[in-house]
Amino acid sequence: MPWPVGYGRFVFDSLDSTLSEAARMLPTLQGPAWILAHEQTAARGRRGRDWSTPRGNFAATLVMRRVEVPGVAALRSFVASLALYRSFGAMTGQPDAFALKWPNDVLLQGGKVAGILLESVGDHLTIGIGVNLRHAPGAHEVEAGAVTPVSVAGVLGLELEAAPFLDVLAAEYAVLESQFQTHGFAPIRRAWLAHAARLGEVITARSMRDETRGIFEDVDLQGSLVLATPKGRVKITAADVFF
Numbered sequence: 001m002p003w004p005v006g007y008g009r010f011v012f013d014s015l016d017s018t019l020s021e022a023a024r025m026l027p028t029l030q031g032p033a034w035i036l037a038h039e040q041t042a043a044r045g046r047r048g049r050d051w052s053t054p055r056g057n058f059a060a061t062l063v064m065r066r067v068e069v070p071g072v073a074a075l076r077s078f079v080a081s082l083a084l085y086r087s088f089g090a091m092t093g094q095p096d097a098f099a100l101k102w103p104n105d106v107l108l109q110g111g112k113v114a115g116i117l118l119e120s121v122g123d124h125l126t127i128g129i130g131v132n133l134r135h136a137p138g139a140h141e142v143e144a145g146a147v148t149p150v151s152v153a154g155v156l157g158l159e160l161e162a163a164p165f166l167d168v169l170a171a172e173y174a175v176l177e178s179q180f181q182t183h184g185f186a187p188i189r190r191a192w193l194a195h196a197a198r199l200g201e202v203i204t205a206r207s208m209r210d211e212t213r214g215i216f217e218d219v220d221l222q223g224s225l226v227l228a229t230p231k232g233r234v235k236i237t238a239a240d241v242f243f
């Protein structure tokens, strides 16, 4: 797939974090850009957690100017996770092995294979993407009850390389980004839901403050998780989901 027109591409051997490098590079960038590192020494995950990137895994950040209000810009986590889903399908030939977990994890045969962290830097948005291509942390390294981490190599026996993975992901992302800009979130949401894990099943959403258990009914047009609970429909804007 050709590299998408208008996007920068920067590849580093080792960085503290591609998110941090994106923030440092911002003043020099002319347009949206992808920043890849073959190793990260101080990577961060969602909710202040660490993220491990040994060599062989994929770590990249897409940085772009934020033109919408923050709530709309944050919907790009769905654009990015859908692009990841499509890239996995294209690179492995096994799309049905993958599923999407709200808000933006990708699962491979039920285990977490990729995560996304969105950050705002002034009027820019950075979308950090980590994929366990070769290595996955041990189950004891993640929160109790969390989905077990897995790698593409461990589950499918395929040894994918980070740079070609970036080329496919950047192309898939650019197609979806232009769809998002033209048609808004609705088609992205529909496509995302078509690959959602545990839709129609009972799940638990846990935030810093509370825990809600209910049937995973929908993701609304604001990207909120909609659970049907004994007390009625509950919309959740930020939480971790447990199965």
Ligand SMILES: O=C(O)CCCC[C@@H]1SC[C@@H]2NC(=O)N[C@@H]21
Residues within 6 Å of the ligand: 016, 017, 018, 019, 020, 040, 042, 043, 044, 045, 046, 047, 049, 051, 053, 058, 059, 060, 061, 105, 114, 115, 116, 117, 127, 128, 129, 130, 131
């Ligand atoms: O907690 C999660 O699931 C999100 C993990 C995001 C990790 C990626 S790796 C590339 C980018 N750089 C970072 O420091 N974090 C993100």
